[in-house]
Amino acid sequence: xxxxxxxxxxxxxxxxxxxxxxxxxxxxxxxxxxxxxxxxxxxxxxxxxxxxxxxxxxxxxxxxxxxxxxxxxxxxxxxxxxxxxxxxxxxxxxxxxxxxxxxxxxxxxxxxxxxxxxxxxxxxxxxxxxxxxxxxxxxxxxxxxxxxxxxxxxxxxxxxxxxxxxxxxxxxxxxxxxxxxxxxxxxxxxxxxxxxxxxxxxxxxxxxxxxxxxxxxxxxxxxxxxxxxxxxxxxxxxxxxxxxxxxxxxxxxxxxxxxxxxxxxxxxxxxxxxxxxxxxxxxxxxxxxxxxxxxxxxxxxxxxxxxxxxxxxxxxxxxxxxxxxxxxxxxxxxxxxxxxxxxxxxxxxxxxxxxxxxxxxxxxxxxxxxxxxxxxxxxxxxxxxxxxxxxxxxxxxxxxxxxxxxxxxxxxxxxxx
Amino acid sequence: xxxxxxxxxxxxxxxxxxxxxxxxxxxxxxxxxxxxxxxxxxxxxxxxxxxxxxxxxxxxxxxxxxxxxxxxxxxxxxxxxxxxxxxxxxxxxxxxxxxxxxxxxxxxxxxxxxxxxxxxxxxxxxxxxxxxxxxxxxxxxxxxxxxxxxxxxxxxxxxxxxxxxxxxxxxxxxxxxxxxxxxxxxxxxxxxxxxxxxxxxxxxxxxxxxxxxxxxxxxxxxxxxxxxxxxxxxxxxxxxxxxxxxxxxxxxxxxxxxxxxxxxxxxxxxxxxxxxxxxxxxxxxxxxxxxxxxxxxxxxxxxxxxxxxxxxxxxxxxxxxxxxxxxxxxxxxxxxxxxxxxxxxxxxxx
Numbered sequence: 156x157x158x159x160x161x162x163x164x165x166x167x168x169x170x171x172x173x174x175x176x177x178x179x180x181x182x183x184x185x186x187x188x189x190x191x192x193x194x195x196x197x198x199x200x201x202x203x204x205x206x207x208x209x210x211x212x213x214x215x216x217x218x219x220x221x222x223x224x225x226x227x228x229x230x231x232x233x234x235x236x237x238x239x240x241x242x243x244x245x246x247x248x249x250x251x252x253x254x255x256x257x258x259x260x261x262x263x264x265x266x267x268x269x270x271x272x273x274x275x276x277x278x279x280x281x282x283x284x285x286x287x288x289x290x291x292x293x294x295x296x297x298x299x300x301x302x303x304x305x306x307x308x309x310x311x312x313x314x315x316x317x318x319x320x321x322x323x324x325x326x327x328x329x330x331x332x333x334x335x336x337x338x339x340x341x342x343x344x345x346x347x348x349x350x351x352x353x354x355x356x357x358x359x360x361x362x363x364x365x366x367x368x369x370x371x372x373x374x375x376x377x378x379x380x381x382x383x384x385x386x387x388x389x390x391x392x393x394x395x396x397x398x399x400x401x402x403x404x405x406x407x408x409x410x411x412x413x414x415x416x417x418x419x420x421x422x423x424x425x426x427x428x429x430x431x432x433x434x435x436x437x438x439x440x441x442x443x444x445x446x447x448x449x450x451x452x453x454x455x456x457x458x459x460x461x462x463x464x465x466x467x468x469x470x471x472x473x474x475x476x477x478x479x480x481x482x483x484x485x486x487x488x489x490x491x492x493x494x495x496x497x498x499x500x501x502x503x504x505x506x507x508x509x510x511x512x513x514x515x516x517x518x519x520x521x522x523x524x525x526x527x528x529x530x531x532x533x534x535x536x537x538x539x540x541x542x543x544x545x546x547x548x549x550x551x552x553x554x555x556x557x558x559x560x561x562x563x564x565x566x567x568x569x570x571x572x
Numbered sequence: 573x574x575x576x577x578x579x580x581x582x583x584x585x586x587x588x589x590x591x592x593x594x595x596x597x598x599x600x601x602x603x604x605x606x607x608x609x610x611x612x613x614x615x616x617x618x619x620x621x622x623x624x625x626x627x628x629x630x631x632x633x634x635x636x637x638x639x640x641x642x643x644x645x646x647x648x649x650x651x652x653x654x655x656x657x658x659x660x661x662x663x664x665x666x667x668x669x670x671x672x673x674x675x676x677x678x679x680x681x682x683x684x685x686x687x688x689x690x691x692x693x694x695x696x697x698x699x700x701x702x703x704x705x706x707x708x709x710x711x712x713x714x715x716x717x718x719x720x721x722x723x724x725x726x727x728x729x730x731x732x733x734x735x736x737x738x739x740x741x742x743x744x745x746x747x748x749x750x751x752x753x754x755x756x757x758x759x760x761x762x763x764x765x766x767x768x769x770x771x772x773x774x775x776x777x778x779x780x781x782x783x784x785x786x787x788x789x790x791x792x793x794x795x796x797x798x799x800x801x802x803x804x805x806x807x808x809x810x811x812x813x814x815x816x817x818x819x820x821x822x823x824x825x826x827x828x829x830x831x832x833x834x835x836x837x838x839x840x841x842x843x844x845x846x847x848x849x850x851x852x853x854x855x856x857x858x859x860x861x862x863x864x865x866x867x868x869x870x871x872x873x874x875x876x877x878x879x880x881x882x883x884x885x886x887x888x889x890x891x892x893x894x895x896x897x898x899x900x901x902x903x904x905x906x907x908x909x910x911x912x913x914x915x916x917x918x919x920x921x922x
Contacts, residue, residue: 177697206697210690211728218687218725222658222694225681228701230694248683352679352695354654354707361659361682362669 156333162294162324163188165331166259166317169301171202172339173257175231176346177223178207179216183238184271185321186261190233213238217245217258224254225360227351229305231256235321236263239277243284250285250376252361253349255308255315257301258286262422262473263321264506268557272507273321275421275473278450279482285376287315287383288451289403290421294319294329299402300448302334303390305343310386312349313379318450320423320473322507334398342397380452387449405454407446408461410436414443416523417462419487420471421447424503424510428471431515440523447483458490467497469522471515471533473504480530497525503533539563614646614807621648621677623655628675629667633836635826635843636664636741639800640712643739643824644678646807650814651708656695657681660688660713660722663748664741686721688713689729692736700735708814709735715742715756719783730790733818737810740783740821743828751831755781758851759903760896761883763831768886777899787821788860794820796856800827801843805866809856825852833882845877850904853911867915871908874901 158165167189170178178197180190194209196202206223210216213234220230234242239260249256260278264270278288289304291297297319304315319325350360364372384405391404409429411417418428425446435442445461447454462468468491470484479485481500488498499522504510514534521527543560547553614620623644630637648655659665659682668675669682683691692711699707711729713722718740729736745763746752752765759777762768766775787795793816798806806824813820827834827842834842846852847866851874854866875897878884887893908914 176701177694179694204701206701208693208697208732210693211731212724214687215690215693215725215728218683218690219694219697221683221687222681222691222696223698224694225691226656226695226698226702228694228698230698244684245687252683352656352681354656354679357677357679359669359671359674359676359680359682362671362674363666364671 156335157330158333159328159330161188162297162319162327162329163261164192165294165298165333166301166319166325167192167196168333169298170231171196172334172336173231173302173305173343174229174340174345175205176228177220177230178205179210179219179230179232180207181210181213181216181234181238183213183235184261185263185273185325186233186235186238186259188325189259189261213242214245217242217249217256220256220258221245221249221252221254224249224256224348225252225350225352227346227348227353229309229346230254231258233259233261235261236265236271236277239281240265243281246281246284246286249314251372253312253379255305255312255346257304257308257315257317259301260316260318261321261325262318270506271321273323273473274505274507275318276475276505278316278318279474281316282451282482285313285380286451287311287313287380287449289315289317290448290450291317291319291324292407292423292425292446292448294324294327295331295400296402297324298331298333299394299398299400302339302343303394303403307383307386307390309346311379311383313376313383318422323423332400338398342394383449384452384454384456387452403448405447405449405457406461407448409444409446411443411445411461411465413441413464415441415466416443416469416519417465417467418442418444418469418471418519419447419458419462419483420444421450421483422473424471424473427510427512427515431512431519434512434516435519435523440520442519442523450483453486455486455490458487459494462487462491462496463494465496467499467522467525469499469501469519469527471501471503471510475502475505498529499527500530501527501533502530508534613803614649615642615803620645621653623648623676623678624668625675625677627673629670630663631828631830631836633827633829633834633839634663634667635800635828635839636714636743637667638839639741639806639824639826640664642800642803642806643712643810643822644710646810647708647710647737647814648678650811652706654707656699656707656709658683658688658692658695658709658711660711660717661685661748662714662717663743664712664714666748685717687725688717688722689736689738690725692738693729693732693734696735708737710737710739712739712741714747715740715744716746716754718742719755719781727786727790730787730792730819730821733792735817735819737813737820737822740823741826742823743826743831745828745831747828747831755779756783758900760887760900762886763883773886774883777896784821784823784855784857787823788857788862790819791860792819792821793817794856794858795823796821797823797825797852797854799825799843799847799852799854801840801847802854802866805854812856831883833885834880838880842877842880845872845880848872849874849877850908850913851877851900853907853913855911862911865911865913868908868913871914874904
């Protein structure tokens with residue numbers, strides 16, 4: 156059914172249609188609307204057979220989900236930013252135990268300085284925790300990916316994060332097609348756990364493993380994600396056959412045939428990137444783009460296939476590996492091992508800074524002319540940086556950096572451009 | 573909780589009563605063989621489940637291993653063997669499950685150090701939603717996993733009144749990592765992070781948490797303290813807790829020969845001296861109100877308890893630290909007064 160609704164509400168409806176049994180909630184912006192909606196559905200009786208638990212922290216939220224999942228229940232939670240970091244120990248633990256929990260990340264920057272707006276630093280920080288990470292481009296895809304996520308997670312006994320851009324998607328009202336319960340039931344079978352805490356058949360779960368077997372256990376976690384590389388495109392096809400929509404998959408190339416310059420990005424920014432590609436194409440520039448949906452497992456072969464004919468790759472990243480540059484770029488370069496082409500990393504949209512078509516047009520033109528630095532910070536205010544460096548050079552006790560910059564900028568309200 | 577000292581605490585009403593008491597020579601332990609069969613302890617029963625089976629790797633004289641077996645066996649009997657246990661990281665977790673040698677005969681799960689209460693909440697939630705109300709959930713951990721790193725999750729589980737029995741095996745320090753101070757470490761005790769050096773050797777006075785009282789402040793349905801020296805009382809409290817729904821907490825005092833520097837053969841003796849000196853009061857509470865306490869039949873001075881432990885050796889050198897021993901005695905005396913541990917008629921020779 157077509158609806159005009161908020162991204163968070165669309166996701167909540169997808170979760171409800173997936174028949175979760177235990178939902179743990181702890182508030183953090185910008186994922187809050189999702190669990191608020193689910194809480195209301197459970198309390199009103201609209202979502203039956205489900206326990207909704209208000210916990211005291213994100214660490215507890217995922218821990219409750221771990222217990223519920225190990226006891227055979229389909230478990231879900233959602234978080235963002237600091238919340239994901241606060242549950243970090245449990246994030247690794249859920250994956251290590253092979254528990255198919257699904258968690259939404261409403262992507263948001265990590266402080267300090269505290270910032271509630273969107274970038275990808277949070278889920279990127281957990282990229283090696285053993286979870287599958289799927290990035291949604293649109294609210295429709297966010298909705299669809301959650302339904303796929305439960306099936307993928309449970310087939311592989313591997314937890315899945317569905318990442319959606321905070322505010323840009325979570326708070327945006329858009330048209331979405333919400334499937335019926337019957338359609339979702341036909342796609343998503345009931346959870347059949349591989350391991351379960353059951354007094355009739357007692358097992359110990361979470362035992363200590365020493366050097367004699369630790370490598371093998373970790374290898375199998377990697378192997379599981381390698382299998383996901385095959386399974387994710389299959390699920391995309393199955394989903395498309397049933398629901399009539401293309402959602403998910405490993406990557407989504409856009410006008411890459413004959414492209415000399417290819418832009419790689421994750422999440423909602425791909426819409427803007429594609430518009431800029433269209434504009435430049437109409438000017439005769441051979442440019443295309445690739446949206447990475449599956450960041451973990453990382454689709455090395457699929458990317459190589461698309462990128463190998465290009466002359467240069469621009470990786471547009473909403474995160475920063477401080478002291479190195481890009482995080483996604485590392486994977487892209489690994490995908491291109493042995494292939495000679497120019498690679499550029501562009502750090503953009505940190506802490507919610509708008510990525511405008513105007514900026515991207517200039518950026519891609521510079522890239523197409525190979526006039527970019529290897530690492531570029533899009534729309535970096537060089538004056539502010541220079542002034543702050545100068546100020547710090549003048550006085551030892553120069554005070555806190557972020558506050559000094561804000562003081563200099565003056566009141567800008569919500570000016571994020 | 574200062575009002576507690578003012579209020580007369582009623583004697584326990586629901587405890588198993590005996591018409592005639594029989595004691596083994598030199599102890600106050602009730603002789604099982606002299607009791608009717610239905611009054612004998614779970615541990616005395618050949619049918620006990622041995623939930624924590626033999627062959628584990630606990631040290632000689634480990635109080636925690638005893639406490640865990642006593643508690644879980646009693647819980648198993650009370651729940652018709654339908655028990656799932658969640659364990660915090662710590663000695664109990666490590667010595668019981670170096671695979672393939674798990675000692676657990678029940679479904680058992682370890683996730684992290686600080687989340688046992690939350691994981692148990694999740695298991696309980698799954699059982700509730702699946703209609704398996706016959707399956708009961710226990711979380712367990714040491715004092716570090718309970719009073720320190722796991723405290724947030726524990727308090728959350730209490731506050732939500734989740735249907736979980738949390739059992740803390742309190743050996744008063746982080747033994748698994750090599751005897752470091754926890755918020756349950758008693759004053760003056762030497763640990764690896766409160767060494768017996770300087771002007772105030774050992775752990776400082778005036779710090780630490782009293783978790784049973786904190787649990788009571790949550791007004792959860794049931795809170796009790798227990799000791800491995802008092803098996804029947806321990807089993808009674810676990811059984812009583814298992815008969816109640818909602819969040820329940822039992823804090824069991826379990827001596828650790830390695831961490832305390834005591835003779836492994838003295839584990840039960842030490843646990844008993846802790847109770848009889850007043851340092852570890854035995855009581856139970858429902859919804860924040862104390863409903864029963866175990867009185868001390870023969871109160872002993874704290875130095876009888878302290879002297880047997882190397883962690884307190886610095887108090888008893890060539891020049892005993894009388895001031896600190898007196899301070900510890902005052903803490904014990906305060907417990908006796910606060911919880912009404914000495915029956916006035918008995919103390920008066922009645």
